[in-house]
Amino acid sequence: MTSDNNTARPMIGTDLAADMVAQAAVRAKKLQDETGVQPCLAAVLVGDDPASATYVRMKQNRSKKAGIGSVSVVLPASTTTEELVAELTRLSNDPTVHGILLQHPVPAQIDERAAFEAIAPAKDVDGVTMHSFAAMAFGEPGFRSCTPGGILRLLQTYDVPLSGAHAVVIGRSPILGKPAGMLLLASNATVTYTHSRTKGLPALVRQADIVVAAVGKPNFVRGEWLKPGAVVVDAGYNEGNVGDVHAEEAAAVASLLTPVPGGVGPMTIALLLEQTVDAAEAQNARS
Template identity: 90%
Template sequence: MTTTSSQDLTNTARPMVGTDLAAEMVAKAAERARKLQDATGVQPCLATVLVGDDPASATYVRMKQNRSKKAGIGSVSVVLPAETTTEQLVAELTRLSEDPAVHGILLQHPVPDQIDERAAFEAIAPAKDVDGVTMHSFAAMAFGQPGLRSCTPGGILRLLEAYDVPLAGAHAVVIGRSPILGKPAGMLLLASNATVTYTHSRTRGLPELVRQADVVVAAVGKPNFVRGDWLKPGAVVVDAGYNEGNVGDVHAEEAARVASLLTPVPGGVGPMTIALLLEQTVDAAEAQTARR
């Protein structure tokens, strides 16, 4: 696969770019969406739900809606006021879950502090959980069962596969324990026969643990947290962080001198997340149409 870098990593590491692979995935999803609509009259539809007026969240939602449109996927936008309660949000997500015209639901997170985010996620019907945020989706990933994957971890695995990273028998260290990023990433790596160590920002001796890893997934939400001298020479480094100023969780300049492969920020994991979201929306539409 021919790739182009969005970040100058000119030392040792080869950039593990997600842009081209994501474009291929979206093109294939668009073709499947067209075929479904031609055959059944059903256009895959993604509902996005945004609570409040956070500018960054609003930008992300608009970007996802634009990508959906380009892929031939319809979109429904629900914007709720910042003072929305958990009960009100759950009611809206339940309504969308019961709407046969909606095939996938994305709740933009984080949500305002007064909302029980887990309760909101669990209001999404598992068949429409195209972002992979429910406990049902996590259990399917953990038990190796068919289901919708958490989009960022699922995108990471697809990227590792595309770059022929050998996972069987490899030691993977995941830095981060989010239920929609770090934890499912570890489950998917384990399913690929990697040996997985979960760590986080409070792990004692973290640099020494990371230094043992063949594959590092940084998903801790702290800019430049992982330093170059934490890495084993030749390690594959996936930076799943995105912080203000287009800065990831890995110190890119230092890591580039040590790693063999390194995802740029932006242009690495981000495009894969959106591509998998759209692909899974088409998956969900096909499955729901077949059941009907």
């Protein structure tokens, strides 16, 4: 892809996310009208991290707009793995709860993987369990990790050719970098996984038709790393509304670039709500 005026076109997630939430709201109302079941998302927050609390509030506000019920569970920062697992198991067994979100990161004393695995796969609407990861890897039905799933939807909406493209993913988190690569691979892209310790990283990035930056370091990816006309997805969010990509430099080289904020972030929440309605419909059909 090439840029006509040497300035990347922004890949904005805000409007697409609003459409997704509106469609989820229609489906949620239909389910409630026909069955009396209102889709419900339970958000679990451990501790009092201000950023995490803000994220949870934002997700609950969006849920309300989509006609999705929300349950908030706030546990003290001193919570143990066992206590958190017990709470997530209780929610997994609650028939009135259709989706469960564990806000991460959790305090250091908690085994985060053990906590994620306490979420029933049928309610893993954030796509964080090993079951969901396996479904993404094998191309089977299941919930997608919300940020990678949102990225794929954004790329598809902007008609980015994925089949045969070389995608370089910078980051290897089990809920962002790794599943992003798996979903791109399932779309017939050729995927190179890299991270902050990869040797010769700029040269590898320069080969990419599509770059997904998910490394958690502000302004980490520089414009000179990019192939002219590359599609750049900045999945990072750092203090001061700064992404993982140096936006000004990248905009002069890339053809498409997600802004921070307003790019990937809204897509993450929209997919979470869409998958909560999916879960409610599936659970209601089974019951």
